[in-house]
Amino acid sequence: MDCESLRSYLVDYQHGRLGPELRRDMDAHLEGCEACAHERAADAALAEALDRRLAHRRAPASLTARVERLLAVERAAPRPRAWRRALIPALAPALAAW
Numbered sequence: 001m002d003c004e005s006l007r008s009y010l011v012d013y014q015h016g017r018l019g020p021e022l023r024r025d026m027d028a029h030l031e032g033c034e035a036c037a038h039e040r041a042a043d044a045a046l047a048e049a050l051d052r053r054l055a056h057r058r059a060p061a062s063l064t065a066r067v068e069r070l071l072a073v074e075r076a077a078p079r080p081r082a083w084r085r086a087l088i089p090a091l092a093p094a095l096a097a098w
């Protein structure tokens with residue numbers, strides 16, 4: 001496994017969503033690659049900080065309603081990821097204002 005591949009799976013790795021073989025490959029790479037081990041530690045620290053912060057905050061009702069509307073549209077007519085590209089910039093200011 002190379003660094004690019006490892007980093008593409010890092011979020012799933014952090015959340016325990018990988019199969020045992022892929023997880024073993026990642027563990028082996030992380031043992032020998034200081035850069036990826038650092039990346040993993042940074043991601044874990046960020047995820048932990050977000051979990052702590054978000055656990056005490058509720059999303060504004062308008063944001064929740066907007067996300068639910070977008071999800072309803074997605075479920076009704078699945079499209080390739082186009083709504084996600086629009087959703088992230090639309091939600092960023094609201095999330096940053098928390």
Ligand SMILES: [Zn+2]
Binds near residue numbers: 006029033037
């Ligand atoms: Zn690496």
